[in-house]
Amino acid sequence: MAEADASLTSKVREIDAGGHVVAICFIRNSAAIATGEGEILIAGESEARIKVHEGTILAAASDRERIYTAGDDGRLFATDIEGERELVTDSGGRWIDHVALGPSGVIAWSVGKTVFVRTNKGERKLEVPSTIGGLAFAPKGLRLAIAHYGGATLWFPNTDAKPEMLSWKGSHLGVMFSPDGRFVVTTMQEPALHGWRLSDGQHMRMSGYPGRVRAMAFTADEKWLVTSGAQEVILWPFQTRDGPMGKQPFMLAPGPKDTRVAVVACHPEQEVLAVGYSDGMVMLVRLADGAEILVRRPSGAPVTALAWRVDGRLLAFGTEDGKAGLLPI
Amino acid sequence: MPDKIPVTVLTGYLGAGKTTLLNRILSEPHGKKYAVIVNEFGEIGIDNDLVVGADEEVFEMNNGCICCTVRGDLIRIIDGLLKRKGQFDGILVETTGLADPAPVAQTFFLDDTVSARTALDAVVTVADAKWLKDRLKDAPEAKNQIGFADIILLNKTDLVSPDELHDVELRIRAINPYAKIHRTKRCDVEIKSLLGQGAFDLQRILDIEPEFLGNDHHHSHGHDHHHDHNDGLKHYHDEEMQSLSMRSDKPLDPEKFMPWIDKLVATEGPKILRCKGILSFKDDPQRFVLQGIHMVLDGDHQRDWKPNEKRESKLVFIGRDLDNEMIQSGFLGCVA
Numbered sequence: 001m002a003e004a005d006a007s008l009t010s011k012v013r014e015i016d017a018g019g020h021v022v023a024i025c026f027i028r029n030s031a032a033i034a035t036g037e038g039e040i041l042i043a044g045e046s047e048a049r050i051k052v053h054e055g056t057i058l059a060a061a062s063d064r065e066r067i068y069t070a071g072d073d074g075r076l077f078a079t080d081i082e083g084e085r086e087l088v089t090d091s092g093g094r095w096i097d098h099v100a101l102g103p104s105g106v107i108a109w110s111v112g113k114t115v116f117v118r119t120n121k122g123e124r125k126l127e128v129p130s131t132i133g134g135l136a137f138a139p140k141g142l143r144l145a146i147a148h149y150g151g152a153t154l155w156f157p158n159t160d161a162k163p164e165m166l167s168w169k170g171s172h173l174g175v176m177f178s179p180d181g182r183f184v185v186t187t188m189q190e191p192a193l194h195g196w197r198l199s200d201g202q203h204m205r206m207s208g209y210p211g212r213v214r215a216m217a218f219t220a221d222e223k224w225l226v227t228s229g230a231q232e233v234i235l236w237p238f239q240t241r242d243g244p245m246g247k248q249p250f251m252l253a254p255g256p257k258d259t260r261v262a263v264v265a266c267h268p269e270q271e272v273l274a275v276g277y278s279d280g281m282v283m284l285v286r287l288a289d290g291a292e293i294l295v296r297r298p299s300g301a302p303v304t305a306l307a308w309r310v311d312g313r314l315l316a317f318g319t320e321d322g323k324a325g326l327l328p329i
Numbered sequence: 330m331p332d333k334i335p336v337t338v339l340t341g342y343l344g345a346g347k348t349t350l351l352n353r354i355l356s357e358p359h360g361k362k363y364a365v366i367v368n369e370f371g372e373i374g375i376d377n378d379l380v381v382g383a384d385e386e387v388f389e390m391n392n393g394c395i396c397c398t399v400r401g402d403l404i405r406i407i408d409g410l411l412k413r414k415g416q417f418d419g420i421l422v423e424t425t426g427l428a429d430p431a432p433v434a435q436t437f438f439l440d441d442t443v444s445a446r447t448a449l450d451a452v453v454t455v456a457d458a459k460w461l462k463d464r465l466k467d468a469p470e471a472k473n474q475i476g477f478a479d480i481i482l483l484n485k486t487d488l489v490s491p492d493e494l495h496d497v498e499l500r501i502r503a504i505n506p507y508a509k510i511h512r513t514k515r516c517d518v519e520i521k522s523l524l525g526q527g528a529f530d531l532q533r534i535l536d537i538e539p540e541f542l543g544n545d546h547h548h549s550h551g552h553d554h555h556h557d558h559n560d561g562l563k564h565y566h567d568e569e570m571q572s573l574s575m576r577s578d579k580p581l582d583p584e585k586f587m588p589w590i591d592k593l594v595a596t597e598g599p600k601i602l603r604c605k606g607i608l609s610f611k612d613d614p615q616r617f618v619l620q621g622i623h624m625v626l627d628g629d630h631q632r633d634w635k636p637n638e639k640r641e642s643k644l645v646f647i648g649r650d651l652d653n654e655m656i657q658s659g660f661l662g663c664v665a
């Protein structure tokens with residue numbers, strides 16, 4: 001199916017992002033669009049473009065007050081809604097690949113194999129066996145998951161406890177905790193996800209994708225892990241004690257032939273997904289019945305970022321060829 | 330989508346002259362913009378080009394195939410480079426002297442983002458004319474780099490006599506008869522003879538013939554005389570690494586050939602460095618071309634056979650301890 005039942009395309013406010021959209025975060029009520037040109041475009045009632053990095057922005061995160069951007073200029077900046085930027089750290093030219101924000105102002109970032117965590121007590125670092133693929137803080141407590149080749153490392157940066165290694169062969173790129181903190185899931189170089197139940201280290205293999213999985217998110221009710229990587233949105237059931245072990249995934253919202261789901265973002269309160277495809281199409285999909293509403297027509301270049309404002313009243317998207325848009329709901 | 334960005338891989342044993350070559354490529358007034366991926370920030374650093382440090386992390390793909398390795402750091406770096414709007418005219422990847430070129434090359438076939446936006450152009454190996462023969466004896470990495478190469482810069486030719494130079498070329502030819510050899514001092518070679526080669530481009534596989542000595546039109550010096558190109562007596566055979574070539578003027582049966590080659594690379598893949606073929610299938614008006622690295626095979630129909638073109642199938646392998654008899658008879662078993 002190519003045409004959706006209904007369309008919201010006329011409600012979208014189109015924005016020229018000016019470069020490959022790497023990430024979108026919300027700060028206060030505005031969307032902060034981070035681009036491959038090292039700029040942040042703050043789109044609220046008006047638009048402001050701020051040149052933050054000399055090179056490309058590689059990753060971004062936000063605490064709702066500021067957007068933290070990591071760049072290939074070796075710098076990590078925090079930029080507020082007024083466009084005021086603060087240098088958080090400078091690696092001396094080495095790429096800062098990832099950034100994650102934890103509870104009470106804690107910041108984590110990685111440079112190659114080394115992860116740094118800055119808390120109000122100071123800065124600590126940890127080296128893992130290979131270049132870091134992704135970082136994620138646990139939903140409770142100060143615990144960081146670090147994805148790398150051969151698995152993921154769990155680290156309590158405030159303690160001297162030995163980091164715990166979750167092993168699984170292969171290269172692990174993205175990482176997240178389930179919202180209840182019981183599972184850690186990684187996206188892999190292979191077209192698969194891997195998960196661990198933390199209570200006993202039980203493995204969960206989630207495979208069968210035609211391509212690499214780049215995006216994953218939990219639904220608001222925490223029952224489903226929603227992923228990209230196939231022609232349809234793939235949803236893994238996490239509502240039971242065993243997570244998806246031994247269960248089949250559920251599929252929704254198939255895109256046109258030869259496209260793949262590129263990005264997914266779950267509405268913060270309702271059982272609704274925003275789905276971005278490799279041909280530039282954006283769709284809203286209701287979990288309950290699979291009903292689809294078209295947000296953006298296919299345009300060629302893939303959707304690279306999707307984000308909901310925390311109140312769920314605004315959806316932002318961005319594409320590889322520098323287009324972006326805001327949809328008020 | 331814009332054209333794919335060509336990627337040139339520079340290999341060579343320690344001290345052969347890779348850094349010299351890289352500096353030469355970057356400092357020439359070519360008006361192009363390159364991204365250069367190096368292992369250590371050394372004496373490189375030219376305005377207008379982007380130099381990125383890499384960690385040379387070789388990752389196994391989790392598909393049960395031990396030779397399906399990729400460079401994880403390259404995937405990450407290329408992902409990052411592709412976020413820039415100002416595209417590069419090319420990407421140069423320098424490997425360390427001890428590196429196996431295969432994981433670098435395979436990255437450009439096995440990762441979907443990287444292969445969608447970039448294309449491996451050629452593997453260029455810098456070899457030290459004075460010391461290569463010794464390295465071929467004691468360093469398996471040096472032999473791999475020669476066996477894998479599309480282009481070999483036989484460098485530091487001013488440090489050896491014409492006889493020694495001829496001898497080292499024969500040693501190279503015993504391992505890899507298909508690479509282009511350029512004789513150089515301080516890597517003085519025309520850059521355009523290194524870049525834009527399309528060595529992995531199926532559309533550009535024209536013919537597969539050994540590059541004979543004395544038949545070398547690629548050397549960069551008019552005054553490079555081949556005093557000895559008629560001595561066909563001296564011939565080296567490398568005990569370990571060699572090339573196998575097979576041909577048939579009878580058309581092949583694709584129903585036999587495809588399963589045979591799939592099985593061959595599945596079982597012998599770790600020993601096969603490179604393979605290349607032009608094939609004539611029965612009742613097929615088109616040439617079928619293929620190339621491969623270890624277990625990674627890439628093949629497609631290329632173009633119609635021309636009316637006056639000899640319909641002949643040719644297939645070559647460069648590898649370690651390949652069983653000539655077994656492979657030859659397997660190939661001939663694919664005749665329709």
